[in-house]
Amino acid sequence: MSYSVVWFKRDLRLSDHAALTQALGQGPVLCLYHVEPSLWRSADAATQHYHFLLESLRDLYLEIKRRGGVLHVVAGEAVDVFDKLYALKPFHSLYSHQETGNALSYTRDRAVASWCRLHAIPWRQSQQFGVTRGLKDRDLWKDLWDQYVGQPCLPAPAVIPWVDLPWREPALPKAAALGLDVAEPSQRQRGGRTLALEVLNSFLNDRSQQYRGGISSPLSAPTACSRLSAYLTFGCLSLREIVQATSLQLKALSPAQAWHKKGLTAFISRLYWHCHFIQKLESEPEIEFQNMHRGYDGLRENDWNPAHFEALKAGQTGWPMVDACVEMLRETGWLNFRMRAMLVSTAAYPLWLDWRPVGHWLARQFLDYEPGIHWSQLQMQSGTTGINIPRIYNPIKQAQDHDPNGVFVRRWLPAMRRVPDTWLLEPWKMPHSLQTQHNVYVGTDLSVPIIELEASTRAAKEKLYALRAQTEVRSAKRAVVQKHGSRKRMTTVKQKPVSAPASQQQTLDF
Numbered sequence: 001m002s003y004s005v006v007w008f009k010r011d012l013r014l015s016d017h018a019a020l021t022q023a024l025g026q027g028p029v030l031c032l033y034h035v036e037p038s039l040w041r042s043a044d045a046a047t048q049h050y051h052f053l054l055e056s057l058r059d060l061y062l063e064i065k066r067r068g069g070v071l072h073v074v075a076g077e078a079v080d081v082f083d084k085l086y087a088l089k090p091f092h093s094l095y096s097h098q099e100t101g102n103a104l105s106y107t108r109d110r111a112v113a114s115w116c117r118l119h120a121i122p123w124r125q126s127q128q129f130g131v132t133r134g135l136k137d138r139d140l141w142k143d144l145w146d147q148y149v150g151q152p153c154l155p156a157p158a159v160i161p162w163v164d165l166p167w168r169e170p171a172l173p174k175a176a177a178l179g180l181d182v183a184e185p186s187q188r189q190r191g192g193r194t195l196a197l198e199v200l201n202s203f204l205n206d207r208s209q210q211y212r213g214g215i216s217s218p219l220s221a222p223t224a225c226s227r228l229s230a231y232l233t234f235g236c237l238s239l240r241e242i243v244q245a246t247s248l249q250l251k252a253l254s255p256a257q258a259w260h261k262k263g264l265t266a267f268i269s270r271l272y273w274h275c276h277f278i279q280k281l282e283s284e285p286e287i288e289f290q291n292m293h294r295g296y297d298g299l300r301e302n303d304w305n306p307a308h309f310e311a312l313k314a315g316q317t318g319w320p321m322v323d324a325c326v327e328m329l330r331e332t333g334w335l336n337f338r339m340r341a342m343l344v345s346t347a348a349y350p351l352w353l354d355w356r357p358v359g360h361w362l363a364r365q366f367l368d369y370e371p372g373i374h375w376s377q378l379q380m381q382s383g384t385t386g387i388n389i390p391r392i393y394n395p396i397k398q399a400q401d402h403d404p405n406g407v408f409v410r411r412w413l414p415a416m417r418r419v420p421d422t423w424l425l426e427p428w429k430m431p432h433s434l435q436t437q438h439n440v441y442v443g444t445d446l447s448v449p450i451i452e453l454e455a456s457t458r459a460a461k462e463k464l465y466a467l468r469a470q471t472e473v474r475s476a477k478r479a480v481v482q483k484h485g486s487r488k489r490m491t492t493v494k495q496k497p498v499s500a501p502a503s504q505q506q507t508l509d510f
């Protein structure tokens, strides 16, 4: 009996699963997931990702079982597993979703494509997000995204006629056997579609009322934000089903619920950004390693300061807001957008650290690590895209704006609980008499800032702006905008061609 293979990747669900639906149209299927050791050895992989994956696979296994099928999870490199399977039990086609991953998964996909060609096996890849493979023209992108999310979601199949694996697979490797560090955040989100649906429902029906106004502070953000990112990254939910469920909820709300509606509209725009950023890596995989604007090559690469990096990773920069974020990340695997941006901006400007090692460290810290969003954001917050106005977040001002009473820093940095309110923003300046009075000492209980914030930020800005001002750097910006820039403001500009000089027209939000 011939059959097709459905290769589950970062699409761990049955609903709106185009690859599975198409394969079932051809007859019985072998549902397969590979745990690929070479991918788990990568600098961006972490135990929390592996455990979230296993939880999601367990959920998927049960969903498939309920429909009379079986999910086979096999440890091994994709080509090796396909080769063995084909030799023992030849299959006629391979189905999966497209994946915009890191360089390793891209190389793996090319190897699988060659293997398929060699064996004359068609490999049909369905679109996973509103990301277009082989996009020719960025101007068309927004319409393509609208078309993609507007198509009806595919229902989960009622029955899955299945094919067995022709060998007995041993137990899956533990995280340590894959070379992963044992530590993981104790309070991270758990994987699987069942939980993903609960999180989606609680957000749409209730928590999204706080979305507007609640997403910037690290105090309100953990409940005001959707918290769907990891479920999107692992594909427990499809992007399209989230967009469509949100649109339905928007329609159900009354005009009196205008604030709630605004929150949901803002949320949909984030889902658009999700794909907008992943498209950048899809169109130019090199941005995982190289500056998006090559004119910024050499900006920080040769000034690497290991002491700064170690202090950042240890949460000992001395700036309470930064150190508290590092602690929260270590314990939960999640931070809201603004705090992520502040962490990277602190790394990139006052600490003057190159985005690549910082990005690998953060990729392991973020449970929702999504290469396309991550590397684009790392570059954007470090000022190497060349097309964004550099945003430099001052950690003291962020504390003032988003944690004025010190609730957040005291939650994550126990020593800060003994610091009186007056000294919350700059505790290292506390007079010695007060340190004794409150039994909290600068240098032992509290870190002293490793660098003077104002002067180091000014020096960083000067270096960046000197480069930005160079004629070659300015003129090379146009090509980056053409390839990656959002067309939102460009559209407005096209309608009013005389409103601003060309250089300003290309200053885009993201």
Ligand SMILES: Cc1cc2nc3c(=O)[nH]c(=O)nc-3n(C[C@H](O)[C@H](O)[C@H](O)COP(=O)(O)OP(=O)(O)OC[C@H]3O[C@@H](n4cnc5c(N)ncnc54)[C@H](O)[C@@H]3O)c2cc1C
Residues within 6 Å of the ligand: 215, 225, 226, 227, 228, 229, 230, 232, 233, 267, 270, 271, 273, 274, 275, 277, 335, 336, 337, 338, 340, 341, 344, 366, 368, 369, 370, 371, 373, 374, 377, 378, 381
């Ligand atoms: C340096 C840096 C690195 C980041 N790395 C990642 C990453 O690896 N994976 C990831 O999913 N997000 C990343 N983000 C974007 C953003 O911080 C997270 O998506 C968000 O905090 C996730 O929480 P949420 O699902 O509750 O967000 P919500 O605010 O509820 O947003 C809903 C969804 O929209 C998308 N989204 C939200 N904000 C952005 C954004 N600015 N850019 C692109 N997509 C967005 C995400 O898919 C998110 O799940 C990064 C941001 C920065 C500044």
